[in-house]
Amino acid sequence: MAYRKTPAEIRRLEAVREHLITCATSVVAEVGWSQASVTAVADSAGIAAGSVYQHFPSKAALAVEVFRRAAGREVDVLGEVLNGPGSPVERLSHGIEVFARRALENRGLAYALLAAPAEPAVGAERLDFRRRYRALFAEVVREGMAAGLLPSQNGEITAAALTGAIGEVLVDPLGAPAESTTDELLAELTAMALRCAGAPAT
Amino acid sequence: MAYRKTPAEIRRLEAVREHLITCATSVVAEVGWSQASVTAVADSAGIAAGSVYQHFPSKAALAVEVFRRAAGREVDVLGEVLNGPGSPVERLSHGIEVFARRALENRGLAYALLAAPAEPAVGAERLDFRRRYRALFAEVVREGMAAGLLPSQNGEITAAALTGAIGEVLVDPLGAPAESTTDELLAELTAMALRCAGAPAT
Numbered sequence A, B: 001m002a003y004r005k006t007p008a009e010i011r012r013l014e015a016v017r018e019h020l021i022t023c024a025t026s027v028v029a030e031v032g033w034s035q036a037s038v039t040a041v042a043d044s045a046g047i048a049a050g051s052v053y054q055h056f057p058s059k060a061a062l063a064v065e066v067f068r069r070a071a072g073r074e075v076d077v078l079g080e081v082l083n084g085p086g087s088p089v090e091r092l093s094h095g096i097e098v099f100a101r102r103a104l105e106n107r108g109l110a111y112a113l114l115a116a117p118a119e120p121a122v123g124a125e126r127l128d129f130r131r132r133y134r135a136l137f138a139e140v141v142r143e144g145m146a147a148g149l150l151p152s153q154n155g156e157i158t159a160a161a162l163t164g165a166i167g168e169v170l171v172d173p174l175g176a177p178a179e180s181t182t183d184e185l186l187a188e189l190t191a192m193a194l195r196c197a198g199a200p201a202t
Helices: A007-031 A038-045 A049-055 A059-082 A088-105 A107-114 A120-146 A155-175 A182-196 B007-031 B038-045 B049-055 B059-082 B088-105 B107-114 B120-146 B155-175 B182-196
Strands: none
Touching: A007 A038, A007 A049, A007 A059, A007 A107, A038 A049, A038 A059, A059 A088, A059 A107, A059 A120, A088 A107, A088 A120, A088 A155, A088 A182, A107 A155, A120 A155, A120 B155, A155 A182, A155 B120, A155 B155, A155 B182, A182 B155, A182 B182, B007 B038, B007 B049, B007 B059, B007 B107, B038 B049, B038 B059, B059 B088, B059 B107, B059 B120, B088 B107, B088 B120, B088 B155, B088 B182, B107 B155, B120 B155, B155 B182
16 A cells, blocks of 8 residues: 555645745845755755755755745735726836835845846746736736826837836846935836836826 | 967867857757757767867856857947937937847847846856946937936936846747737837837837
């Protein structure tokens, strides 16, 4: 008869897996993808390096899970703001501000998600997530056009532009230690985004 | 006495190295980074795989050289247009059109340069080159403001936004086979970029 895990064992393994993902996320935020070795993650989680492989077949698989969880939270938060109350233009502006502020409050992790050189499997995830950002922006731009608040434009192109622009604008600030310029940066970033979508200057 | 290469040997080695880079660039354009193995490049160049390592210590080193050469050409072409004749706004619009048209005419290579998941060493090059694009755009935006053609703005942020926006707008078209939409895409892309920089609608 094949060995079967008991419900208690399954729960324990799931808890260890979640603990590993949390620890790996912190390690990546602190030292970046390249330095986030299986050993470093195992040390941080207080388990043997070999045990990591009980949960993830490779370092790349663990990195992909870290990326998906962390990037997924940011997509969800942005989606909530973009689909929340307010006019499409207000939601766009507010969504970008919230996204950028969260990134600037967790620079190490945001840099890893947005820009840091990483293994190809993480690069593939990054492309997937950018598609999700584009879809969110495209919807709010469409609503803005329908409401007569934004001029006629190809919403897909504007959405892609916003996705790429926001990420690139944040790359250098995320790599810098100083936080004094946050408010000015957020004001410039949202102003640029509204220009890009053709919203009248406020 | 240490063995010294003769001038003829040095020239021959340099010629083989250049041939390898040319062949590797074609292989990357055709099959992407992940499939461009040392064996595939050696086959394409008509030499033994082991000989590749006489010229490049690793596949990553060869990939970095392929990236630098190809991306360097695009930066140079863009720089020529952005620093060429015409008003700053005309140069910006024309530069983006030339950049995008060249990318759409060599989709495989452009996708590899701009977006395709690649090893971390290539990712680091990509960040470096994006800085060069940003510097070029920042200069033309500054000139546009000085000439009173663009509204007051943080030119560095607009330059980063343009760099990120153009790359992201091109990702999906570069991955698609159809070329029928090129003119419409170029028109929408340059319109978006001019809005982003605050140029009056034309």
